[in-house]
Amino acid sequence: MAGILDFVEINRLQKLFQKYQETFNIPVYLLDKNKNILLKFPEDAHQPELDMEPLILKDSCIGYIAMPSGNSESRANLKFITTNLSEIAGMGYEIESLAGEVVRNYEELSLLWRFSSRIGADLNVDNICNILADEVMNICPSTNISIMLVSEVFHDTFSISHNMHYNSLVSEQQDKILFLFPKVSIGTDASRASTMILRTDKGLIEYTFTKKQALTVCDVKKDGRFEGFTYPVTSLLIVPMVVEDIPIGAIIASDKLSGEEFYSNEIKLISSIASECAVSIKKALLFGEIRSILFGTAEAFSFAIEAKDTYTYGHSKRVSEVVAAIAREAGLPADTITWIKLAALLHDIGKIGTPEDILHKEGILNHEEMERIREHPFIGSRMIEHIQRLREMAHWICHHHEKYDGTGYPSG
Ligand SMILES: [Fe+2]
Incomplete structure (x- = not known):
């Protein structure tokens, strides 16, 4: 005192x-x-x-x-x-x-504001987790910090670089056992931490997931719930990432560089950004789901057109792959490439308005038939421009038969 x-x-x-x-x-x-x-x-x-x-x-x-x-x-x-x-x-x-109390509240609000500003509208789970790990390291510099995601969440955002343990766990996944996979690990033992997979139904993780609250352990050797890590640990802080009352991951910090214990104000700050991060990850997953539905619908449309026009079967899918490769080679941003792929899948959607006897006609088309065929880019663009988010794409679809020498259509 x-x-x-x-x-x-x-x-x-x-x-x-x-x-x-x-x-x-x-x-x-x-x-x-x-x-x-x-x-x-x-x-x-x-x-x-x-x-x-x-x-x-x-x-x-x-x-x-x-x-x-x-x-x-x-x-x-x-x-x-x-x-x-x-x-x-x-x-x-x-x-x-x-x-x-005022100072602590100010610190918490400043951190949340900075964290929200850094994440912004980012819907990339890797980016969100990297920012989170960086902020946790700022709050309490530690030998290691890992952002772990529950297997179901992790595999929704799965990247090929993390698949080394996945196959061996698939059989257990089928029995509904959930695991925590490291999405991001930073610190002196980052390489060993990045190979660590933890069960959510055992040990310290089970405790934090059941209670849905942070847990700090000063000496893991004296705690019977600790089941060992892939790297040496003495003190540990585990903060669950909870959204809508469901834990979707955990922040694990081990051994502060100062040698001190994890303080309650640090735990409170980390818990605040953990919740914020969990919400952002959930948004990112929902966005991914919506995008997947959008692409699935676009593919279904392209299949419907190609079922009507068997001559071009598989054409839209192939165009989509070729334009994506060209766009990547041109160094366009990933988001732009996504929209280009979608436009390619839908570029012939206007053929839905072309009579089948013209599409299926063998031999040379007469002038009137050719004019009907030439209507499909315009019809496609009119269909797409009704979807506000895809309005720019309507312009691309409208002009996919233009040529550099001016002999294309509809503008020529
Ligand atoms: Fe076309």
């Missing part, structure tokens, strides 16, 4: 003691909790024997008030001053606590 000077400023104490001395007309002493004199009034007072009364705050001694030993009146004055000063120290303590 701190001393009286932590709760009442020395200038204020000096004024108070001057007042006490003037009021009671007897020397008054302030001592610290080790009974060393901090203040006395008058300053030249020297008394061989003193009566002391402890200043108590939250059941701890934070100093003493003393007066020369003497009569009962002096003891009563001593009691009065001690009670008075204890109350003043109590108010100082409350102010300190509130100020600390």
Whole structure:
């Protein structure tokens, strides 16, 4: 416990003691909790024997008030001053606590604001997890920090670089056992941490997933729930990432570089961004699902057209693959390539308005038939422009038969 000077400023104490001395007309002493004199009034007072009364705050001694030993009146004055000063120290303590709370809330809000700004509208789970690991390392620099995702979530965002353990676990996956896979690992043991897979139904992970709250362990060797990691660990912090009451992953930090334990304010800050991150990952997965439905629908449309026009069967899919390869070679952004692929799948959708006898006609088409065929880019673009998100794509579809020498259609 701190001393009286932590709760009442020395200038204020000096004024108070001057007042006490003037009021009671007897020397008054302030001592610290080790009974060393901090203040006395008058300053030249020297008394061989003193009566002391402890200043108590939250059941701890934070100093003493003393007066020369003497009569009962002096003891009563001593009691009065001690009670008075204890109350003043109590108010100082409350102010300190509130100020600390304000600072902690400010830190939390600043962190959340910065974290949200960094994630922004990013819907890439790798990026989100990298930012999270970086922020956790800023909050409490540790030997290792891993962002682990539950197998079902992880495999929705699965990248080929992480598949080394997947095949061996597929059979167990079928029995509905969930695992935590490392999405991002940073720190001195990052390479070993990135190979670690943990079960969610055992040990410390089970505890955090069941309770849905953070857990810190000062010495894992003394905790019977610890089942070993792929790298050496002494102290550990596990923070579950929960969205809509379901844990979808966990942040695991091990051994702070300072050698200190994980503090409650750090755990609170990390828990806040863990929740924020879980929501962003859920959004990213939903976006991926919607995109997959969109692509599935586009493919279904292209199959429907090609079923009508067997001559071009598989054409849209092949065009989609070729344009994606060209776009990648041209260094276009991944998002743009996605839209180009989608446009390629849908580029002939306007053939839905072309009579089948023209599409299936063997031999040379007459002028009128050719004009009907030439309508399909325009019809396709009219169909697509009704979907606001795909409006730009309508322009691409409309002009997919244009040529550099101006002999194409519909604009020529
Ligand atoms: Fe076409």
